[in-house]
Amino acid sequence: MSRDEPGSRPLALLGSELGTLFRRRRTIAMLAALALVPILIAVAVRVTSAGDAGRGPAFIGDITQNGLFVAFTALTVSIPLFLPLMVGVVAGDTIAGEANLGTLRYLLIAPAGRLRLLLIKYAAAGIFAIAAVLVIVLVGIAIGAALFPIGPVALLSGDTIGAGEFALRALLLVGYVSLSLLGLTAIGLFISTLTTVPVGAMAATIVLAAASQIADALPQLSAVHPWLFTHLWLGFADLLRNPIGWDSYGQNALLQLGYIVVFGALAAGRFTTKDILS
Amino acid sequence: MKNVIRWLPAVIVPVLVVGGALVAPAVANAASAPPSRTAQQVLALVAASKDAAYSGTIQQSSDLGLPQLPSVGPGSSTAGSDAASQLLDLLTADHSVRLFVDGAAKERVQLLDSLAERDVVRNGDEVWSYDSKTKKATHLTITAHAPGTHAPETRRPETQSLSPAQLADEFISAIEPSTKVSVTSTASVAGRAVYQLELTPKTGTTLISHVTLSVDAATGLPLKVVVDARGQKSDAFAVGFSSIDFSTPAAALFDFAPPKGTAVSSPAVPAEPAPSNRATTHAKPTVAGTGWSSIVELPAGAAGAPAPSASAAQGKLLDELTTPVGGGRALQTSLLSVLMTSDGRVFAGAVPIASLEAAAQ
Incomplete structure (x- = not known):
């Protein structure tokens, strides 16, 4: 868990990076804030019992009947703003944060190579994204089970699935939403290599996520919609249909892979040629 | 020079990705031509x-x-x-x-x-x-x-x-x-x-x-x-x-x-000739012209729904979609024109509004 000899064992370097990331008070606070989303939703619905269909975010009307829907509602609410916000903070901090603290050159003194450092930084940020989604889903299921009756889940298609298939679909859902955030993480990583001011990189990443979603809502820009990394963010609904619509899963994977490769290459180009002054 | 080489992937990769994304659908769609038929x-x-x-x-x-409205976020009901x-x-x-x-x-x-x-x-x-x-x-x-x-x-x-x-x-x-x-x-x-x-x-x-x-x-x-x-x-x-x-x-x-x-x-299954039943209670629509340029005319009162019984929201929607023309209000889409004359008749057809106005004379 030390940074003494990282070059020889890349996994150890990733472990130490994760240790630093998840021990940070900021990271813990962000995960706690995400955990609050399903709790707030569940308590609000429980207290007011005003979950009538057709109003509020999707799935909120289902909660009183089945607590498991708290997880879906919380995800739907978090995807447009909270999750990109948290991912933007972590991804924007990757390189710029070290540069700002003056620790980047010490990291590079070790014979790890810049490319490997970049990969490990990206992996750590990606793991944070998965953890963030997991927190929402797990806390959502837990609080839903605590406050509401749970039972077989009705899919959007009107068919009903049992506990085993629900667990499978919830897992796929976590995979889908985490995957959706990996493209944004790559963008954040690239922006982070451009500056030594982490706040700037974070803000730029979050603004890009918002701008992309606004562009996605304008029908006049429909020609560029399939190219926007946020375009399929809400496509996770296809996992709640019967049979599962795999099209959007595959398309989303391709889209995010494209963003990861392009912005990964840009980040690598920038980071390997950069003069590290701090 | 070294820096140029290091930047190379950053230049090549986006070109490859975008190019691949553009070409892939065309390749996937290619299918061999079947024998020709009449x-x-x-x-x-x-x-x-x-x-x-x-x-x-x-x-x-x-x-x-027709004008397009932006669809905003999850849960918004465009429908x-x-x-x-x-x-x-x-x-x-x-x-x-x-x-x-x-x-x-x-x-x-x-x-x-x-x-x-x-x-x-x-x-x-x-x-x-x-x-x-x-x-x-x-x-x-x-x-x-x-x-x-x-x-x-x-x-x-x-x-x-x-x-x-x-x-x-x-x-x-x-x-x-x-x-x-x-x-x-x-x-x-x-x-x-x-x-x-x-x-x-x-x-x-x-x-x-x-x-x-x-x-x-x-x-x-x-x-x-x-x-x-x-x-x-x-x-x-x-x-x-x-x-x-x-x-x-x-x-x-x-x-x-x-x-x-x-x-x-579980509504009762509509009696067999339900649609035609409804039509016969109203005056029958007439068709003028033939083929692609036929014009359907609904006599006054036959249209029923839009004019008097419409809710305020529907009326507003109708006002927004239609434009005032000579003999009433007209809705022009790229495929279909509808003319609602001031005396309550409705003309519709896949023809320009001018043809409808001529038919309404």
């Missing part, structure tokens, strides 16, 4: 294709020249609750539909909305409809001989009396005087080779430039319909498969049971 033969192929089992995704898009705006939404907004068909008696249609879905499931005599947004289901039991309840049923009587080839001949000779029919066999839809039947109106007075029907070369299933308007580059209306799979869908898909907490209504 329009009659293609139509006979269509008429002979029945009781197929397949599943697929259908994309519907339209560009009717209003009242029937009129729902119908408008169905026609003018883009939709994704999943279709599962197993023979003539088992069908499931899923209209995919953002975080919601509307389903219609038919399994033999049982018909269920389900709306995930309103949590309402409808259950119908249709008797085997009730016509008019479903498209395949209505088609059957005609197809029984005529062979597919005869039917095709009859259809072609019926449209020949007004329409130029041509067939090409080089296109592909959803990765399958298709015959493209192009119907071009011979008259110059209609708004429709041409209608293209794509028919799967192997099975004869119609895969895509595109309607193009005169003077418009993008398709005015297009509905077609974006993917199709000719394996039998899982039988469980057609066994529908509404989830707990769903409000189920």
Whole structure:
């Protein structure tokens, strides 16, 4: 868990990076804030019992009947703003944060190579994204089970699935939403290599996520919609249909892979040629 | 120099990714051309294709020249609750539909909305409809001989009396005087080779430039319909498969049971001639002109719904969509014009408004 000899064992370097990331008070606070989303939703619905269909975010009307829907509602609410916000903070901090603290050159003194450092930084940020989604889903299921009756889940298609298939679909859902955030993480990583001011990189990443979603809502820009990394963010609904619509899963994977490769290459180009002054 | 080499991947990779994304669909769509056939033969192929089992995704898009409104975020209901705006939404907004068909008696249609879905499931005599947004289901039991309840049923009587080839001949000779029919066999839809039947109106007075029907070369299933308007580059209306799979869908898909907490209504099956019944209570519409430039006239009072009984919201919608013209208000889309004269008559047709005004004189 030390940074003494990282070059020889890349996994150890990733472990130490994760240790630093998840021990940070900021990271813990962000995960706690995400955990609050399903709790707030569940308590609000429980207290007011005003979950009538057709109003509020999707799935909120289902909660009183089945607590498991708290997880879906919380995800739907978090995807447009909270999750990109948290991912933007972590991804924007990757390189710029070290540069700002003056620790980047010490990291590079070790014979790890810049490319490997970049990969490990990206992996750590990606793991944070998965953890963030997991927190929402797990806390959502837990609080839903605590406050509401749970039972077989009705899919959007009107068919009903049992506990085993629900667990499978919830897992796929976590995979889908985490995957959706990996493209944004790559963008954040690239922006982070451009500056030594982490706040700037974070803000730029979050603004890009918002701008992309606004562009996605304008029908006049429909020609560029399939190219926007946020375009399929809400496509996770296809996992709640019967049979599962795999099209959007595959398309989303391709889209995010494209963003990861392009912005990964840009980040690598920038980071390997950069003069590290701090 | 070293830096240039290090930047190389950052330049090459985006080019490769974007290029690949642009080229891949074209490669995937390439299918070998089927043997050439005449329009009659293609139509006979269509008429002979029945009781197929397949599943697929259908994309519907339209560009009717109507104003577009941005759809915002999750949970926003672009589809209003009242029937009129729902119908408008169905026609003018883009939709994704999943279709599962197993023979003539088992069908499931899923209209995919953002975080919601509307389903219609038919399994033999049982018909269920389900709306995930309103949590309402409808259950119908249709008797085997009730016509008019479903498209395949209505088609059957005609197809029984005529062979597919005869039917095709009859259809072609019926449209020949007004329409130029041509067939090409080089296109592909959803990765399958298709015959493209192009119907071009011979008259110059209609708004429709041409209608293209794509028919799967192997099975004869119609895969895509595109309607193009005169003077418009993008398709005015297009509905077609974006993917199709000719394996039998899982039988469980057609066994529908509404989830707990769903409000189920089972309206009585409408008496057999219900639609025509309603029509006869009103004055009958008349048709002027022939072929592509026909104009339908609804005498005063026949239109019923829009004018007096309309809700305030509907009236406002109508005002926004229509423009005042000489003899009343007109709605102009790229395919269809509607003229509502001030004395309550309604004229509609795939013709310019000027023709409607002339007909209203």
